[in-house]
Amino acid sequence: MTALQDAPDILSAEFARNPYPYYRIMRDQHPLIWHEGMQSYIVSRYDDVEKAFRDPVFTSKNYDWQLEPVHGRTILQMDGREHATHRALVSAAFRGNELETKFRPVIERNSRELIERLRGRNPVDLVEAFATRFPINVIVDMLGLPKSDHDRFHRWYTSIMAFLSNLTQDPDVMAEGARTRDEFAAYLIPIIRQRRADPGDDLLSTLCAAEIDGERMTDEEIKAFCSLLLTAGGETTDKAITSMMKNLLEHPEQLDAVRADRTLIGAAFAETLRFSPPVHMIMRQPDEDVELSGGVVPAGSTVTCLIGAAGRDDRHYANPENFDIFRDDLTTTKAFSAAADHLAFCLGRHFCVGAMLAKTExxxxxxMLLDAMPTVRFSDGAPPEAGVFTRAPTELWVDCTPA
Known part of the structure; x- marks a missing residue:
């Protein structure tokens, strides 16, 4: 095991500017690091991150302090029968016929409305105008809430993500997250109670009515799930769209291939999840001492799993520093299931319940963006990425003027 003074510091400004060279050093020389400031062990190799996601010795008890203060108790903190029951209560709405018939039209409508606002704007920032708003608008509409509340939800989403990304524990950010938690509960709990009494044809009503073996979700559990959906569903899709468009614009021959064959969008999404994932780190906590590359992690410790590093591990992928939607060591047909051979949606019992929703979005x-932009290129060069916990360009200015 490596002490922090001998290894890259993930809280340093240099790391935040460009973590990828440091990820390589960590994988090769420091696969297990103890970070005193974060009070966490850090792992970076694919096999170790995969083990932390799959092996039942690893739990999500860390979410008790990481997520609960801002979301309330969520499905991510549950294990055993409780987890299986709650996952079954919510998962049906995010796959198969329910997703296709009920929510695909919602996704199409929100995408179309945002793209209509892009017309005539050139150059345009795809982050501000589309990526950061699209998934939040979809979630609000799926829940059957007023469109007039889109901006309010966007503000709550921004506040909660700041709380979750607050690795240095800034007290002002923590306080704002707590205020958002209270505001969100005061807004949503009365609506949940109204939907129980008078259900509609929306996701919130579906959650209120869902029942398995006589068990239903409480008002607080539905509120917590919606809060989690707002961030987990918003942040990942927001940053995935941004990073995917950047990656394709940097590789115009691959962009041309996707434009010619839209079935390749799934492959480009899967490769983006490997190459530049929206979420770069997820934490776990082992119930027993566990051996990983570089040493033994004691029971009860926090383990920070660097997804962004694992996705570029040359022990698992060929030429991992190259963005390649045609690579043969990443299976697109499995990329949005629990059998995925990337780690961006986690694996095992906590595999992302919204993976198919994200793929559809x-x-x-x-x-639709490619349809609306027959020509597209960077307005002023490729933008830099930003962020440590989650990561993507904060702006993506493009020029759609024909050459």
Whole structure:
């Protein structure tokens, strides 16, 4: 095991500017690091991150302090029968016929409305005008809430993500997150109670009515799930669209291939999840001492799993520093299931319940963007990425003027 003074510091300004060279050093020389400031062990190799996601010795008890203060108790903190029951209560709405018939039209409508606002704007920042708003608007509409509340939800989403990304524990950010938690509960709990009494044809009503073996979600559990959906569903899709468009614009031959064959959008999404994932780190906590590359992690410790590093591990992928939607060591047909051979959606029992929703949003949103932009290029060069916990360009200015 490596002490922090001998290894890259993930809280340093240099790391935040460009973590990828440091990820390589960590994988090769310091696969297990103890970070005193974060009170966490850090792992970076694919096999170790995969083990932390799959092996039942690893739990999500760290979410008790990481997520609960801002979301309330969520499905991510549950294990065993409780987790299985709650996952079954919510998962049906995010796959299969329910997703296709009920929510695909919602996704298409929101994408179309945002793209209509892009027309005539040139150059345009795709982050501000589309990526950061599209998934939040979709979630608000899926829940059957007023469109007039889109901006309010966007503000709550921004506040909660700041709380979750607050690795240095800034007290002002923590206080703002707590205020958002209270505001969100005061807004949503009365609506949940109204939907129980008078259900509609929306996701919130579906959650209120869902029942398995006589068990239903409480008002607080539905509120916590919606809060989690707002960030987990918003942040990942927001940053995935941004990073995917950047990656394709940097590789015009691959962009041309996707434009010619829209079935390749799924492959471009999967490769983006490997190459530049929206979420770069997820934490776990082992119930027993566990051996990983570089040493033994004691029971009860926090383990920070660097997804962004694992996705570029040359022990697992060929030429991992190259963005390649045609690579043969990443299986697109499995990329949005628990059998995925990337780590961006986690694996095992906590595999992302919204993976198919994200895939559907990406396919529709990016497909419509390409339809609306027959020509597209960077306005002023490729933008830098930003962020440590989650990461993507904060702006993506493009020029759609024909050459």
């Amino acid at each position: 990406i396919e529709i949103g990016v497909g």
